[in-house]
Amino acid sequence: MRFKAQIQNITTFTKFVASLTSLGPVAWVRLNENDVRFTIIPEQGTQVWAVLAIDAIFEGYTIQSAAENVINLEVPLGPLHQALKSALQATAASIRLTKKDNIPLLSITIVRNSIGNARQSASEDDDGGIGIGLSRERETTITQDVPVRVLSPSKVEGIHEPRCRDPDVHIILPPLMQLKSISDRFTKVALESRSVTAGLSAIGPRLEMAANMHGCLRLGIKTDAMKMASLWTGLDNPELDPSHLEGGMEEIQQHPSTRMKQLGGPDGQSEEGWAKVRLDGKDWGKVMSVGRLGGRVIACFCHEHALILYVYLPSERDEEESALTYYISSYSA
Amino acid sequence: MSDTQSRPMFSAVSGSARQLFLLLRCIGFSPKTRVQITEDELRFIAEEGGVMQGTAILQKALFTSFQFTPPASHVHEEGHEDGEADADKFIVFEISLSALLDTLQIFGLGDSKSSTFNRDPYTSTAFSAPVLGVTGLCRLSYASVGAPFTIVLQESGITTTSELVTYEPSSNAADIPFTRDQIAIKVIMRAAYLYDAISELASANPERLVLAADDSTFTLSASSSLGSAVVEFHRDNSRSQYASTVDQPGAGVMETFFVPEEFKQVYHFSRVVGVKKALSVASKVSVRADNQGVLSLQFMIENLEGGGVSFVDFRFIPLADDEDGSESDRDYEEGETAETADE
Incomplete structure (x- = not known):
């Protein structure tokens, strides 16, 4: 491997x-030659299935692996995030799977160049740093x-992306940071009122x-x-793209969202x-913290059932978009 | 908005939710507030433990439109007021103040006009400073007695509607009486001076605040196990008259200094410190006490737009004097209200 x-x-x-770290401590990472998939299935809360074009x-x-060049790992997100943070100012960074004392590791090698911030690097990394000319x-x-765990194919074959019925409504969400600021305040209001009325339950x-x-x-x-309540309009x-549906145009006519279009109005x-x-x-x-990636978000609502968010990451180079899929089940009233 | 009654009992529109927020935040020490609506103003009264009361007055002038039709049958006419207004036609109810404040700053992160929502380092933690961005149209209404108090905020494509449940005011909701015609002390000064003084004293976390004045000085002092501190304000020496009312702004520390005889009274420091929000936005403060020792702090706050000023009022019942007699002052021993109200 x-x-x-x-x-x-x-x-x-x-x-x-x-953005994944906030949702769960570990992710199942599946690597193959086309894409990298991060999956988080917490005991409670939102599932994330993120597919990044490699x-x-x-x-x-x-x-490379014996199992059709697919590698499955269980990666702790906190340490991975920490490691990547130290790579933020790097000139180059590489990652590889290795073993140390029989423990599998993702080893991230970061090269930082000290030009430009010679003084800072001198105090941080080195006891030399006498002549600025030298430290260039x-x-x-x-x-x-x-440290990671390698998952055998048999271990992950039972995990499937949730399937959901066709959504009733799909809509492009307003900027997530805006939505987050409002929903966070709602949450705060609800929590405050609870402490005043000495709470019903947990x-x-x-x-x-x-x-x-x-x-x-x-x-x-x-x-x-x-x-x-806050209401966004416009x-x-x-x-829907007929080419993405098995039944083409016909299926679109049968689609729940077509029926929902008959109801309600733009105000x-x-x-x-x-x-x-x-x-x-x-x-x-x-979930909203994914807003920091700044992508376009389509929300699919299955009435009283689930909410699925597709977060498309902005890519500079090509049209092959990477997408994060969030599955959020609806609570009953 | 949802219940479109032909004509609500009360409705008002303000162009600046931030203005309302700034005033109401001053009395944010209490989770609930009493709302009193008359034809000229909207009053929000918050109180704590029966010994502290804060009133934010939102005058008609703050609103672009203000309409109030007092209900014929539900007029509270008991002249329970503190003698200032005769039994005006008004309605009273209680709402959650924290919910109201949260509503007003719902667009905390502000206008989605510009790049506010971009990934600048402040967006994710901006909840401490959302105040800065609060603007936008704000509509208040109260359809009829018992209906929710509705606030509608609009900003660039987002409409937030908040319906606050209204409660009957608690039966013992009475204003702290302040006798205007028996003033024992009246000092008007820039709010910043008092703010600094209170911040200074607060550092030692004292329990009691002693307010004293004689014909030349106004003194705030506080002591705790950590030590004691005294802040003295001297009356401008160039004024010889006792009850001088200085009209030139900035002439001295005190704009008005009226102390007919020596004055000394003790208050709960932790309560008085609750006025800091108001002090931080006010331009002037009037410190008064009546001969019962009730302290009134009146804050003049300049309006954000259109000139004019608004007022926020605080009243405090004094603490009973110590047994050790060190604080005893024959003239002001009738503080019996304080003994009962003090927890």
Whole structure:
């Protein structure tokens, strides 16, 4: 089993890992020659299935294994994030799978060039640093080891991406940081009111999120003392692409979202035509942290059932987009 | 918004949610507030333990439109007021103040106009400073007695509607009485001076605040196990008159200094420190006490737009004097209200 690669987009990779870190301590990472898949299945909360085109983060890679060149690893996200953070100012960074004392490791080698911040690097990494002229062009190499577990194919074959019925409503979300700031405040309001009324139970605050096929998104919360809702209008409901559906145009006509289009209106005042889900406020806040990647987000609402978010990462080079898929189940009322 | 009644009992529109927020935040020490609506103003009254009361007054002028139709049958006419206004037609109810404040700053991160939501390092932690971005249209309404108090905020494509449950005001909700015609002390000064003084004293985390004044000095002192501190404000020496009302701004530390006879009174420091929010935004503060020792702090806060000023009022009941007699002051021993109210 061999894996080694140059990390070519350290900033994106680091942000990506950071946004996953909040959702779970470990990820199942599946590597093959086309893509890198990160999967987080926490005991409770949101599942993430993220697929990155391998070119989006790695270059000059070698991936070989006895199992059709697929490598499955269990990677602790916290240490991985820490390791990548120290690579943020690197001129080059590479990653490889290795073994030390019989423990499998992802070893990240980071090369930092000291030009430009000679003084800083002198105090940090070196006891020399007397002459600035001397310290020029000095390279620092840092190696970070992240212990991992290698998963056998049999161990992961039972894990499948959740399947969900066709969504009732799909909509492009407003900027996630904006959505997050509002939903975080809702969560805070709900928590505050709880401490005042000396709480019912240990369940987290529930946000109600709904959308219709006329560009409206509604986020609301209800507590003993208040009812609060924010309404966005004028968002986009992307058209379904017939080529992506088995039944083509015919299937589109049968699609639940086509039916939902008949209901409600663009001002969001009608009670009809909304697909609703109930989310845990805290978990939702963590999901929203993916906003730091700055991608386009399509939310698919299955009424009273689940919310699926597709986060498309902005890629500089080509059209082959990387996407993160979040599966969030709706709570019952 | 959802219940479109033909004509709500009360509705008002403000162009600046931030303005309302800045004023209401001053009385944010309490989770609940009493709301009192008259034809000219909206009052929010918060209190704590019966010994501290804060009132934020939102005058009609703060709103672009302000309409109030007092209900014929539900008018509270008991002239329970503190003697300032005769039984005006008004309505009273209680709402959650923390919920109201949270609503007003819902667009905390502000206008999605520009790059506010881009990945600048502040976006993720901006909850401490959201105040800075709060603007936008804000509509308040109260449809009828018992209906929720509704706030609608609008900003670039987002509408937030908040319906606050209204409660009957608690039966013992009465204003702390302050006798205006029996003033024992009146000092007006720049709020910044008092702010500095209170911050200075607060560092030792004292329990009690002693307020004293004679014909030349106004003194704040506090002591704790860590030590004691005294802040003295001297009356501008060039003024010879006792009850001088200085009109030139910035002439001295004190704008008004009226102390007919020596004054000394003790208050809960932790309560008085609750005015710091108000002090930090106010331009001037008027410190008054009546002959019962009730302290009134009135803050003048300049409006963000359109000139004019708003007022936030605080009242404190004094602490009973110590047994050791060190604080005893014959003239002000009638502080019996304080003994009962002090927890």
